[in-house]
Structure formats: structure tokens, C-alpha cells
Amino acid sequence: MISLNVNDQNFEIDADPDMPLLWAIRDLIGLTGxxxxxxxxxxxxxxxxxxxxAVRSCVTKVSRxxxxxxxxxEGLSKNNDHPLQIAWNEENVPQCGYCHSGQIMxxxxxxxxxxxxxxxxxxMAMAGNICRCGTYPRIRKAIHMAAELSKxxxxxx
Amino acid sequence: MTNKIKNYAKGxxxxxxxxxxxxxxxxxxxxxxxxxxxxxxxxxxxxKIVVVKDSVASVAAFHKVYKVLxxxxxxxCHPSGDIPLQGDDSHLHTMNPQxxxxxxxxxxxxxxxxxxxxxxxxxxxxxxxxxxxxxxANMKMVFQGRSPYQLAKQLVNPKQNGNKDLKKxxxxxxxxxxxxxxxxxxxxxxxxxxxAEFKKAWITWLTTGAYAPKAK
Ligand code: FES
Ligand code: FES
Numbered sequence: 001m002i003s004l005n006v007n008d009q010n011f012e013i014d015a016d017p018d019m020p021l022l023w024a025i026r027d028l029i030g031l032t033g034x035x036x037x038x039x040x041x042x043x044x045x046x047x048x049x050x051x052x053x054a055v056r057s058c059v060t061k062v063s064r065x066x067x068x069x070x071x072x073x074e075g076l077s078k079n080n081d082h083p084l085q086i087a088w089n090e091e092n093v094p095q096c097g098y099c100h101s102g103q104i105m106x107x108x109x110x111x112x113x114x115x116x117x118x119x120x121x122x123x124m125a126m127a128g129n130i131c132r133c134g135t136y137p138r139i140r141k142a143i144h145m146a147a148e149l150s151k152x153x154x155x156x157x
Numbered sequence: 158m159t160n161k162i163k164n165y166a167k168g169x170x171x172x173x174x175x176x177x178x179x180x181x182x183x184x185x186x187x188x189x190x191x192x193x194x195x196x197x198x199x200x201x202x203x204x205k206i207v208v209v210k211d212s213v214a215s216v217a218a219f220h221k222v223y224k225v226l227x228x229x230x231x232x233x234c235h236p237s238g239d240i241p242l243q244g245d246d247s248h249l250h251t252m253n254p255q256x257x258x259x260x261x262x263x264x265x266x267x268x269x270x271x272x273x274x275x276x277x278x279x280x281x282x283x284x285x286x287x288x289x290x291x292x293x294a295n296m297k298m299v300f301q302g303r304s305p306y307q308l309a310k311q312l313v314n315p316k317q318n319g320n321k322d323l324k325k326x327x328x329x330x331x332x333x334x335x336x337x338x339x340x341x342x343x344x345x346x347x348x349x350x351x352x353a354e355f356k357k358a359w360i361t362w363l364t365t366g367a368y369a370p371k372a373k
Pocket of ligand 1: 035036037038039040041043044045056057058
């Protein structure tokens with residue numbers, strides 16, 4: 001049995017320690033907001049936070065997360081009201097939507113470490129999150145908007 | 158678990174076998190330790206490092222060292238810019254991850270977000286090491302583009318080599334991340350000689366005076 005804390009909830013899962021964390025999150029725990037894109041750390045669709053860092057859960061073994069804190073898109077805010085989620089909605093960022101839980105989880109680390117990011121900061125933080133629909137200009141806009149919003153409201157995660 | 162319990166219940170037969178196995182392992186370890194000791198006696202086994210100056214031997218050894226350090230497995234993480242290199246052709250790392258202050262990346266693009274403690278199986282997957290990083294921003298320890306003369310000078314200058322004295326430099330040959338160069342994950346070429354050969358050349362270079370080849 002492997003103990004995982006996901007979105008402030010404890011889970012005991014029966015998994016091979018080498019199982020990708022993504023599998024555990026989606027198939028065993030049932031949180032399907034996190035997506036599978038490439039499986040080899042190339043696209044960013046599977047980004048979750050492991051102790052606050054934007055790890056790629058497709059190559060992170062579940063054993064690395066044992067006893068640690070995992071945060072998925074479902075746990076980013078209580079009411080889908082994280083400044084990034086509000087901004088994503090306001091700017092109508094998604095097209096097909098597939099890449100965006102990863103995009104938002106990556107952007108959340110950026111805003112935590114750089115509350116007022118420049119375009120260059122956004123490029124450096126987000127270059128590993130691929131969007132096949134090409135929503136990059138809207139992603140940039142929404143991150144700037146979220147930075148503004150969080151100046152008023154504050155970011156927790 | 159149940160299996161284990163059953164074995165113990167078998168009593169003395171299991172214990173005898175265990176003693177036998179442990180005895181064998183112990184004697185193997187002793188033989189291995191002896192072999193290592195003999196092999197490395199001139200360098201590591203002696204407490205005091207003896208430097209016997211010999212510029213010809215030193216420069217010859219450095220040429221070997223240089224070949225390894227400029228191979229993609231070493232140079233890719235000692236880039237001249239702030240983006241690591243990738244692949245046997247040492248192209249800029251896709252996704253442009255940045256060095257960051259500590260050499261561990263920035264924001265959502267930290268090395269350890271993809272590079273796990275061990276190699277990820279399969280081709281074109283991230284190689285792994287528990288301590289994956291670039292040199293820090295305040296001491297970049299660049300290899301890329303350095304001539305043999307420049308690199309030799311840089312490697313023995315504590316202000317450019319991470320504050321390493323001779324002892325620390327010698328120990329560095331067995332650093333976990335240095336060793337990772339010889340365990341690069343699927344689809345990547347190895348440095349041009351074995352780690353043992355490299356280590357020998359490295360220590361020879363240092364203990365014969367760390368001479369730099371002539372600047373061209
Ligand atoms: S699915 Fe993990 S990075 Fe693409
Ligand atoms: S919105 Fe379709 S992949 Fe990003």
C-alpha cells in the first residue's frame with residue numbers, strides 16, 4: 001500500500017511503486033482532470049504539483065509521491081475561483097481544452113514565484129506546455145489578468 | 158510476506174543456508190575491496206596527495222580528460238549560455254529550460270520536474286539523477302567553447318571551479334552526477350572512454366602538476 005495525499009485528502013493505494021503518478025491519480029483515485037498527452041515529459045498535459053512543484057506526472061513514479069502532497073487541477077481552488085481559473089474563463093482561453101489543466105498548474109507555480117510576471121517570465125515558465133490548438137496568445141493574456149486579479153485577492157496555492 | 162514467514166519456520170536449515178550465503182557475500186566484498194585498494198593505491202588510498210611534477214605526462218593526461226569533458230554527456234550541462242544542451246549533437250534543450258540562480262531551473266520548468274531520481278525507461282525520455290542540475294548562476298563552470306588551455310586553467314582555479322582544492326577535485330571524479338555521464342539512459346552515446354580510464358587520466362593530470370596544454 002502506498003499513501004498519497006491528493007488535494008488534502010489521504011489515499012491508500014495498491015499500486016506498483018513504479019506506476020506513473022498520472023495512472024494513480026486518474027485510474028485509481030479517479031481524478032480525471034489531469035490529462036495524458038505524450039507520456040514522456042514532452043507536452044505538459046499531465047502537470048500536477050508535488051510539494052508545490054509542477055512535476056510531470058507521466059514520468060513521476062508513484063513511489064516519489066508517497067507520503068508527499070499532490071495537488072491536481074481539481075484541488076487548485078474550492079469553487080473554481082483561483083485567479084487563473086477566473087482569468088481563463090474571462091479570456092475564453094481553451095479551444096479543445098485538453099492541455100489546460102497542465103497549463104494552469106504550470107502557471108500557478110509561475111505566479112506563486114513571480115506574482116507579476118513579464119512576457120519573458122511567461123515564456124520561460126510555460127515553454128514546456130504545448131497547446132496543439134495554439135491558444136498561446138490567450139494563455140499569455142490570461143496569466144497577466146490573473147496576476148492583476150490576485151493583487152486584489154491573493155493567491156493561496 | 159507469508160512466504161517469508163514460512164521460510165523462517167523451516168528453522169535451522171534456512172539459517173544454515175543464510176549463514177553460508179552471507180559468508181560468501183562477505184568474502185566477495187573483501188576480495189573486491191582488496192582489488193579496488195590495489196588498483197587505486199597510488200591515488201586514492203594514500204591520505205596525502207603527492208604531486209610529482211611532469212609537464213609532459215600532465216598535458217598528455219589532460220588531452221584525454223578534455224575529450225571526455227567536451228563529450229555531450231559532460232558538456233551538455235556545462236553550456237556557455239543559460240539553457241542546457243541536449244542530445245549527441247548538443248542542441249539547445251527543447252522547451253528552453255533556464256539555469257535559474259541555483260542551476261535547478263525556474264518556475265514551472267525546474268529540472269527535477271521531468272528529470273527523476275533515476276533514468277526514465279525508453280528512448281528520448283528524461284535521463285535521471287537525484288541531483289540533476291546545471292552549475293549555479295554565480296559560477297557557471299562553462300565547458301562549451303573552451304579550448305584545452307582555457308579549460309585546464311579554469312578547472313584548477315577555485316574561483317571558477319566551485320571552490321575546489323586538489324583533494325576535492327580528485328574526489329569529484331566520483332561525484333554522482335559525473336558518474337551519471339556513464340549511465341545516460343537509452344539512445345545516448347557514452348563518453349569516449351570508460352569512467353575508470355577517465356578517472357585515471359584526471360588524477361594523473363592533477364598529480365603531475367595540472368599543466369595546461371599550450372594556448373594556440
Ligand atoms: S503526458 Fe506528461 S508531459 Fe506529456
Ligand atoms: S486547447 Fe487544444 S491543445 Fe490546448
